[in-house]
Amino acid sequence: MNLRELFPEAVVNQKEKMGQGWLTQPLGDQYIHFPLEALSQREQALLDLQEPQSALQASGEDAWHQFLVQKKGGLPTKLEGVQLLYLEHGFPLSSDLLDLFYGLFPHLTALVELSSTRTVLVLDQTTPFEVETLVQDILPAVENDFGTKLTIFFGNSWTRLQAEELRQVFDSEYQLFSDFVRFKGSEQTISFAKMALWARSGQLNLGVIPEKIRHYIDESKDMADIIEAMWISQTNLVQTAQKLFMHRNSLQYKLDKFHNLSGLNLKNLDDLAFCHLLILNG
Template sequence: MKHHFPEATLHPSASNDQGLLSVPFGRQFIWIPKETLSKKELLLFQMREGDRQKNIDHQAHPWYPILFDHQPVSSPNMYRFIHVHFTKVIDGLQSEWLAEIQQMLPAVVDLFFIYDNQAVIVEAHSGENLRVEDLDGLFVALDMDFDCYSQLFVGPFHRSEHDFTQLWEEEATFYYEVLQLRKHQKSLDLPTGLSTLFISGAKPYLALLRTLYLDWFEEETETIIRALWQHQGNASSTAKALFMHRNSLLYKIDKFQTATNLNLKIMDDLLLGYFLCQTFSTHTD
């Protein structure tokens, strides 16, 4: 710790100074000036602040040193992390919860609690892995069974030759940052999270963008834009999904272009339209 954070000092109690971060260390606290930490380091420490770290058996959980000590993966495959964050923790039934997950997700290669309010599930690529919307339903049922409330970030699959410690830290930081913006969303994945951060970054220009949304969009236009986005701008697939004749769809797209100078046949223009819908629509989660 001293090697990585030379300004850190050890004290018997937590600091009351808002400029210092107090990190539990055994029965003592490490004080670190916040100004010396990068944004990523501060986020990672804040994720752990106030939580009791679990004692992990490295033999029973071989992925712990892979995630936290840069150890290589021994079995070539692709793996993903399911980050689980509890806003209402499991009371004394953590082992039973883990066993239930293991039974429901057969591709799991390791899973454990890192803190009382954080667990990680490591899953191998099997071709039958559940999508985020399916996992959402599964965890809703588990929350009811165990009288808890969990939120999850379903990460992408990574090849086994990568540094999984770095990937884990990046994903955990990313998830924590997105969670501050979507505190009530049950399940997130990388595309949803990226769009959230993209929208957050546009805050200085919200008045301008809101004006465009109000001037440009009607409910039917939003429906068309969302369908075009889901079908990668393919007019034929979009028309089929909307039960609309292709020529009728193209007419509406051309009419929208005449009114706004936004050509929805061009992906950059479609991205702007989709971004406005996601940011300002009352139908957006």
């Protein structure tokens, strides 16, 4: 919950001051003004004592909500790599749980509330960080401690996205997540490639996702041939290298480079299968 929701009487604009009778604080590149007559003495004191980092965090989340959901403004933070995690929860997340997320993920850029039961986490993946294993390990404890059930879709780890491309990716992934919760929804955690394969099998719309992944494949030298050889060899690197007349170390280097670029690990069968289908379908 942000300041505007806590104080619905507040006014947000570009003015640094609103005159007497108002308490003003910075909010990103704007200002938020609280009418003093609507504030208790305790609320005034708490607002005066609010830590700068808390205000910065709230304004950052507002900026990402405007960018992703309202389709307004520019990209709040330029990220060379970004991953979105989509959460379904039965009731609004507590402030303690939100604080826990920020503590667990030091590369968490923003927590964006999509609805009272939907939240998206914006992760900075400029330096790649394995999130899925961590979340799966701690999920049972988190659900037990906070008395809530979470369904989590791990969006892809994308690189080199322009602002509009990131918006398109968000729309495509969020639609996939919504379809999954509505039609299937029995699994608590689901990876990007597994979700994409599920959508393909049901002939659901993947939006811009196939185009973006295919672009990564085309951009990487020999990757289409590597994917086909990996598929035939069922991820066996020795056999794949032999088929391609390539040294295994060279193959591993290309796989690692593609993983960093596309977010897909071709040694994972789901990731490989999705890329294989993209090549087959042209």
